Amino acid sequence: MHxxxxxxxxxxxxxxxxxxxxxxxxxxxxxxLGYRVNPVARSLKTARSASIGLIVPDLMNPLFPPIVRGVxxxxxxxxxxxxxxxxxxxPAREAATVEAMRGxxxxxxxxxxxxxxxxxxxxxxxxDVPLVLVNRRSGRPDIPSVTPDDVSGVAMAxxxxxxxxxxxIAHLAGPQDLSTGVTRLRAYRQSLEDHGLAPAPxxxxxxxxxxxxxxxEATARLLDSGAEFTAILAGNDLLALGxxxxxxxxxxxxxxxxxxxxxxxxxxxxxxxxxxxSVRIPQYDIGAEAARLLLEELRDPGRHPRSIILPxxxxxxxxxxxxxx
Amino acid sequence: MHxxxxxxxxxxxxxxxxxxxxxxxxxxxxxxLGYRVNPVARSLKTARSASIGLIVPDLMNPLFPPIVRGVxxxxxxxxxxxxxxxxxxxPAREAATVEAMRGxxxxxxxxxxxxxxxxxxxxxxxxDVPLVLVNRRSGRPDIPSVTPDDVSGVAMAxxxxxxxxxxxIAHLAGPQDLSTGVTRLRAYRQSLEDHGLAPAPxxxxxxxxxxxxxxxEATARLLDSGAEFTAILAGNDLLALGxxxxxxxxxxxxxxxxxxxxxxxxxxxxxxxxxxxSVRIPQYDIGAEAARLLLEELRDPGRHPRSIILPxxxxxxxxxxxxxx
DNA sequence: GACGCAACCGCAATCGATTGCGGCACAGCA
DNA sequence: TGCTGTGCCGCAATCGATTGCGGTTGCGTC
Numbered sequence: 041m042h043x044x045x046x047x048x049x050x051x052x053x054x055x056x057x058x059x060x061x062x063x064x065x066x067x068x069x070x071x072x073l074g075y076r077v078n079p080v081a082r083s084l085k086t087a088r089s090a091s092i093g094l095i096v097p098d099l100m101n102p103l104f105p106p107i108v109r110g111v112x113x114x115x116x117x118x119x120x121x122x123x124x125x126x127x128x129x130x131p132a133r134e135a136a137t138v139e140a141m142r143g144x145x146x147x148x149x150x151x152x153x154x155x156x157x158x159x160x161x162x163x164x165x166x167x168d169v170p171l172v173l174v175n176r177r178s179g180r181p182d183i184p185s186v187t188p189d190d191v192s193g194v195a196m197a198x199x200x201x202x203x204x205x206x207x208x209i210a211h212l213a214g215p216q217d218l219s220t221g222v223t224r225l226r227a228y229r230q231s232l233e234d235h236g237l238a239p240a241p242x243x244x245x246x247x248x249x250x251x252x253x254x255x256x257e258a259t260a261r262l263l264d265s266g267a268e269f270t271a272i273l274a275g276n277d278l279l280a281l282g283x284x285x286x287x288x289x290x291x292x293x294x295x296x297x298x299x300x301x302x303x304x305x306x307x308x309x310x311x312x313x314x315x316x317x318s319v320r321i322p323q324y325d326i327g328a329e330a331a332r333l334l335l336e337e338l339r340d341p342g343r344h345p346r347s348i349i350l351p352x353x354x355x356x357x358x359x360x361x362x363x364x365x
Numbered sequence: 366m367h368x369x370x371x372x373x374x375x376x377x378x379x380x381x382x383x384x385x386x387x388x389x390x391x392x393x394x395x396x397x398l399g400y401r402v403n404p405v406a407r408s409l410k411t412a413r414s415a416s417i418g419l420i421v422p423d424l425m426n427p428l429f430p431p432i433v434r435g436v437x438x439x440x441x442x443x444x445x446x447x448x449x450x451x452x453x454x455x456p457a458r459e460a461a462t463v464e465a466m467r468g469x470x471x472x473x474x475x476x477x478x479x480x481x482x483x484x485x486x487x488x489x490x491x492x493d494v495p496l497v498l499v500n501r502r503s504g505r506p507d508i509p510s511v512t513p514d515d516v517s518g519v520a521m522a523x524x525x526x527x528x529x530x531x532x533x534i535a536h537l538a539g540p541q542d543l544s545t546g547v548t549r550l551r552a553y554r555q556s557l558e559d560h561g562l563a564p565a566p567x568x569x570x571x572x573x574x575x576x577x578x579x580x581x582e583a584t585a586r587l588l589d590s591g592a593e594f595t596a597i598l599a600g601n602d603l604l605a606l607g608x609x610x611x612x613x614x615x616x617x618x619x620x621x622x623x624x625x626x627x628x629x630x631x632x633x634x635x636x637x638x639x640x641x642x643s644v645r646i647p648q649y650d651i652g653a654e655a656a657r658l659l660l661e662e663l664r665d666p667g668r669h670p671r672s673i674i675l676p677x678x679x680x681x682x683x684x685x686x687x688x689x690x
Numbered sequence: 691g692a693c694g695c696a697a698c699c700g701c702a703a704t705c706g707a708t709t710g711c712g713g714c715a716c717a718g719c720a
Numbered sequence: 721t722g723c724t725g726t727g728c729c730g731c732a733a734t735c736g737a738t739t740g741c742g743g744t745t746g747c748g749t750c
Contacts (some may be wrong), residue, residue, distance in 0.1 A: 041699095042699070042700045043736085043737075043738095044699075044700060044701080044737095044738075044739075045698085045699055045700070047736095047737065047738060048738090048739090050736090051559065051738085054739090057695080058698070058699080059697085059698060062425050062696095062698080062699085072582075075651055075739070076464070076468060077468075077736085078409075078737065079465070079468045079737095080405060080408050080409045080414075080468070080469060080470055080522060080733085080735085080736080080737090081705090081735070081737040081738090082706090082737055082738075083405050083705095083733090083736095084403075084405045084406050084704095084706070084736080084737075085705050085737055085739085086738065087705080087735085089405075098434075099430040099433055099434065100429065100431060100632070102633075103422040105425045107432065108451075108693085109423075109451065112451060112692095116458070124449045125437070125446070125449055126437060133441070140404070140446060143401060143403060143405070145402050152704090159590070163403075172417065189446070244724035281636065307425065308637070309633075311633075311638070312636040312637060312638070313636070313637070313638035314638075330692075347370050353496060361458060365631060366729095367730050368730095369707095369708075369729075369730060369732095370705075370728085370729060370730075371707095371727090372706095372707065372708060373709090373728095376708085379706085379708090379709090382727085382728075383727085384726070384729090387729085394749080402706085403705085403706050405705085405706080406705070406706035406707040406708090406735090407706080407707055408707090409705090409706080409707075409737085410706080410707050410708045411707085411708065411735085449721050473729080482741050522715085546750095585711085598691095611713070632706095638747080693748105693749085693750090694748090694749085694750105695746105695747090695749105696745100696746090696747090696748105697741105697744105697745085697747105698743105698744085698745090698746100699743090699745095700741105700742090700744095701741090701742085701743095701747090702736080702739105702740100702741095703738105703739090703740090703741105704737100704739090704740105705725080705736105705737090705738090706735105707735090708733105708734080708735085709732105709733090709734085710731105710733090710734105711730105711733105712729105712730090712731085713729090713730085713731095714727105714728090714729085714730100715726105715727090715728090715729105715730090715745105716725105716726090716727090717724105717725090717726085717727105718723105718724090718725085718726100718734105719723085719724085719725105720721100720723085720724105
C-alpha cells in the first residue's frame with residue numbers, strides 16, 4: 041500500500057481514482073490508527089490552507105464581533121477557518137499581519153478595515169488575491185464588498201426626525217477617509233435637500249475617529265459655535281454616546297432639548313439612558329455574506345466581482361422626540 | 366552558496382555557525398530579492414509555528430474581546446500570533462477546533478472556556494500540551510490559570526451592600542459547572558457568615574447560563590417564590606441586566622426597591638439605566654498575563670506550573686442604595 | 691491467442707525549509 | 721613536516737503530504 045494511494049483514497053476529490061475496496065481498506069486502517077492528514081504538509085505541497093484571514097480594526101468595538109461570528113458560521117461547516125487579527129488601525133501592523141498570513145497560505149481575506157485610500161488592499165487586489173471588504177468600502181468600486189445601505193439608513197433616520205417636527209438637524213460626521221463617514225455625510229446633505237431644508241455647514245462637525253470621546257468633542261464644538269439645532273444625526277452609536285456626554289455636561293437633556301439618532305445599533309445600546317434611536321445594521325449577515333462571496337471567488341477565480349448592499353431598519357427608541365415648540 | 370548556509374545565516378539562533386561575511390552577504394541578497402522564509406515549510410520541519418490557539422466561548426460576550434487584546438498585544442511584538450476561535454460552548458466544536466489547531470502545530474493554548482469537568486483540557490494537559498486557562502479554572506487546580514480574585518470581589522460587593530444597610534441579600538448564581546459560578550456562590554455564602562447574616566437558601570437562584578434571559582428568568586423565580594430580599598448580588602453583569610428586566614416587568618424599581626450589584630464591569634455597563642454597580646475585572650490584564658505565562662511554559666517546559674490571581678475593584682454606581690426603611 | 695483499452699496503483703519528484711554529520715582549510719604547535 | 725583542533729560550509733536525509741507519469745493487471749474483442 042503506497043502513500044500515494046492512501047492520499048488519493050483519503051481525498052474526496054481524487055477518491056474516484058482508487059478502487060472502492062481499497063478506499064474502504066484505507067478508511068478502516070486510518071480510523072484504527074487514528075490517522076489524520078497533516079495540514080501543514082498538505083499546505084506546503086498545495087499552497088492552500090482551508091483558511092482565510094479576517095482583518096478587523098478592533099474587536100472591542102461591539103460592531104465587529106457579530107461580523108466575525110457571521111464569517112465563522114459560514115466557514116466552519118465546510119472545514120474552513122477564519123484567522124482573526126486586530127490592527128488597531130495601524131497600517132504597519134496590518135501589513136505585517138497580512139504578510140504573515142500570506143506566508144501561511146491563507147486563501148483569501150475579509151477586510152473590515154478598508155479606508156478610501158488603501159494601498160495595501162489595492163496591491164492585494166492587483167495581485168489577484170481574493171478579498172472581500174465588509175462594512176466599509178475602498179475608493180475602488182470594483183473591489184467586492186458587503187456593506188450596509190447607508191444612504192437609505194440615513195434617509196430613514198432623517199425622515200423620522202423631520203416627521204417629529206425637526207428642521208434644524210446637525211450631523212456628527214465620521215472620519216472622512218472612510219467610506220462610511222463620507223457616504224453618511226453625503227446622504228445627510230442629500231436628505232436635507234429632499235426635505236426642502238437648507239444646507240447648514242455650521243451644523244456639521246467632523247470626528248477624527250469613531251469613538252465616544254470624539255463624539256463628545258465634536259458635539260461640544262457644535263454647541264460652542266452657537267449653531268442652532270434641535271436634533272443630531274450621529275455617524276454611529278459611539279459618536280451618539282459621546283453626544284450624550286457633551287449634552288449632559290452642558291445641562292441639556294435628551295430628547296427634551298436635543299433628539300439624537302445613532303447608527304449601527306450595537307449591542308446594549310437599547311439599554312443606555314435614554315435608549316438610543318438607531319439604524320440597525322445586520323452585522324451578522326454582513327459577515328456571513330462576505331464569507332459566501334469570498335468562497336465564490338475561491339471556487340471561481342475568474343468571476344466578475346460582485347458587491348452586496350444589505351438593507352437596514354430604523355429602531356425608534358427614547359432618544360428622539362418632537363422638538364420644543 | 367548552499368541552502369543550508371542560508372538557513373543558518375537567516376536564523377538568529379544558528380547565525381553563529383556562519384562567518385560574519387557570509388551572513389552579511391546573505392542578508393543583502395535576501396533583502397534584494399525580497400526573500401521571506403516560508404513559515405509552512407519551516408513548520409513542517411520544526412513542528413513549531415510561532416502561534417498559539419485562543420479558545421473563546423463567544424466573542425459577542427463583551428467580556429472576551431479585551432482578553433483577546435491582552436493576549437495579542439503580548440504575542441505580536443515577539444512575532445507570535447494568536448489564532449482565535451469561538452466554540453459557542455459546544456464541546457464538539459471545541460474538540461474539532463483544537464484538533465485543527467494541533468494539526469497546524471500551534472505551540473500552546475489559552476482556554477477561556479474551561480468547565481470544572483473538562484475532559485479535553487485534562488487530556489491536553491496529560492499530553493503535556495502547554496496551556497493556560499483564563500477567567501475560569503478547571504477542577505484540576507494544577508493546571509495553570511489566570512483568574513480574577515472572585516472571592517475578594519464578592520466580599521467587596523457584599524460589604525458594600527451590608528454597609529448600605531441590606532440584610533436580606535439574594536444571589537443570582539451562575540452555572541455550577543463553571544468555576545466562576547461555584548466560586549462566587551461559595552464566596553457569597555461565606556460572606557453572609559462573615560457578616561453574621563443567616564444563610565437563606567431560598568434567596569439563591571441558579572442560572573443555567575451567563576445570559577440576560579437566564580438572569581431575568583431566575584429573578585422572576587425569586588420574586589415568585591415569595592422570598593424576601595432588598596438586594597441582589599448577580600453572578601455577572603448579564604445576569605444583572607436580566608434582573609433589571611424582571612424587576613421592571615413587576616413594576617419594581619432599582620435601586621429604590623431592590624439594589625443590584627453585577628460582576629465583570631463589561632463595557633457600556635456604566636451607561637445602562639441605572640448605571641450598574643459592578644466588580645471590575647482586569648480583562649485586558651488577564652489576557653496579557655495568560656500570554657506571558659504561556660510563553661514561559663513554551664520556553665521552559667519542565668517548569669513548575671503557576672497560576673495567577675488578579676485583584677479586583679468595586680465600581681459603585683447608581684444601582685445600589687440603602688434599602689427602604 | 692494476440693491486441694487494445696480502462697482501471698488501478700506505485701515510483702519518484704516536489705513543496706521549502708532544518709539539521710546531523712562529515713569534509714575541508716587553515717592555524718597553532720611540537 | 722606532521723598532527724590536532726577549530727571554524728565554516730555542503731551533502732543528503734527529513735518533515736508529510738500531492739501528483740504527473742508510467743507500468744501492471746484484467747477483461748473484452750476480433
